[in-house]
Amino acid sequence: MSDTLAEIGQRLERLKSNTFENSVSASAQTSRIEEDNSSSSPTSVDFFDNSNSDGEEEMAGNNDDNRALEDYAQPVIPNSPSCILLPTEARNYELKSSHFHMLPSFYGLPNEDPLSHIKEFYNVVSGLPLQGVSEANLRMRVFPYTLKDRAKNWLMTLAPGSLTTWDAVAKKFLEKFFSTQKTATLRGQIFNSKQDDGEPFNECWERFKGLLLQCPHHGLPLYVQMQIFYDGLTQTCQSIVDNAAGGALKKKNAQESYNIYEMLGSNAQHKDTRGKRVRMYEMSSNNDLALQVASLEKKLDSVLNMVPKIAEVCAICNIPGHPTYQCSASEAYPEFVQEQVNLMNSYNQRPRNDPFSNTYNPGWRDHPNLAWKNNNQFQNFQPKPATTLEDTVKMLAQNTVQF
Structure with a gap:
């Protein structure tokens, strides 16, 4: 029991000694900190400044939270949206309206040649006055005005200020429109x-x-x-x-x-070789045309052979194989023979579309009451009555009996 009490007393003394040493060291460190603060006053100023900046950022964050929802829907445009970063001398260059009319145009279509556009652009820029600006910077200043439609939209998609030299601009343009294919x-x-x-x-x-x-x-x-x-x-x-x-x-x-x-x-x-070449081309084209015409004629003949021929039927006896004027009973029906002959003559001779000529309506005789040589008979002209169905049947029966 006595040994235990002695051991506890020794531990208490060691704790007291450790506490005293810690307090002495803490006071020494505090004195050193004060000396450092007194020797370097700007440190304290920076500390307070940092605290103020943190407070401003918190206030700014609070202000963003107070913004209306419609403010977040409005786009923010950068100060320089162009991808070409121009130097001061190029920005001060004055472009006139005549310069714009001289510039070529590139629309970004598949059939356009970007290399030819660059060459033509070089020729135009080389003729412009420099006025204190280098030719490379002048190309950077003028090049955006040559792009239209699709090419202009492509230029606007590049990062703002990403192109600072003319070589970079030309390389980017050719990489886009002059493909490896x-x-x-x-x-x-x-x-x-x-x-x-x-x-x-x-x-x-x-x-x-x-x-x-x-x-x-x-x-x-x-x-x-x-x-x-x-x-x-x-x-x-x-x-x-x-x-x-x-x-x-x-x-x-x-x-x-x-x-x-x-x-x-x-x-x-x-x-004189161009003319010979043209003549050879004309001869070859004429030969091709003649071959095409011959092939068309053969096709037409084959089509006509496929069409069946209709045998002519006599108008008197209704027997095919001979025309009406060669029929054995043609003497009994002269009006049929005369009608067919007049019809054949009308095919051989083009009728004149003259109502006052003798060849108007071939095969008909001039009406006595419509002739110019006897105008007095026109007053006595009386139209014949219309043929009735009974008269037609009688005439048909008479013709049948005669046949």
């Missing part, structure tokens, strides 16, 4: 370039150079270009090129081959 198509046309039948040498050479200009990033060296063009020529033109090269073109280098093509193209341009 178009590059592959143009390269295929260059590799498969061939001279057409009857095409002059100068036209073939100009067409090949045009393909190279449409795709300047084809990546083909000059010697490959010269070989592709030579392989696409006809045998006649290859012989001409070899003769101009002194025997064989393969003995020449790439630049010499290019000079030979230029010389032959210039010489062929002054020869």
Whole structure:
């Protein structure tokens, strides 16, 4: 029991000593902090400033919470929505109305060539006065005015201020409208370039150079270009090129081959080869037309042969196989024979549409009361009474008895 009490007393003394040491160290740290605060007064100022800023942010947050709902539905427009960030010298450049009329237009359609648009844009900008601005910055200033419709909408979708140089603008434009598929198509046309039948040498050479200009990033060296063009020529033109090269073109280098093509193209341009080509085309077209007409005639004959022929029936005896005027009983019915003869004559001669001529209504005689030579009889003209059904039956019976 006594040992336990002694042990408890020792523990109490150790606790008292530890408490005293902690209080001494705390007072020393407090004194050091006060000395630091007195030596560096701005720290206290910064502390209070930070507390004020936090309070302002809280107040701003409270103000956002107090906004009306309709305020959140209104869009916020940035200060500079354009993706092209212009320098000060370009912004101060004055554009006139005449400048806008000179600029080309690009609408972003599939059939438009963006590379040709850039080239034409370079030509126009090179003719504008600089007025203290570089040509690259002037291109950045003017280029947005050349875009219309779809291309203009694309430019507005780019991040504001993301393009700071003209090279970046041109690269972004060509990446959008000059696709890799178009590059592959143009390269295929260059590799498969061939001279057409009857095409002059100068036209073939100009067409090949045009393909190279449409795709300047084809990546083909000059010697490959010269070989592709030579392989696409006809045998006649290859012989001409070899003769101009002194025997064989393969003995020449790439630049010499290019000079030979230029010389032959210039010489062929002054020869009358275009007219021959046109005449050959006309002859081929005429032959095609004649073949088409012959085939149509054959088809028409086959269709007519399929139509059954109707045998002519005599109007007197109703027996097919002979016309009415060749019937054996034609003497008894002269009116039928005369009617058929007049009908045949009317087909052979075009009747005149003249009511006062003798050929009006062929086969009829002139009415005595309607002739101009006897106008007095017109007053005595009386129309005949209409034929009744009984009269028609009597006439039919008489004709039947006579037959």
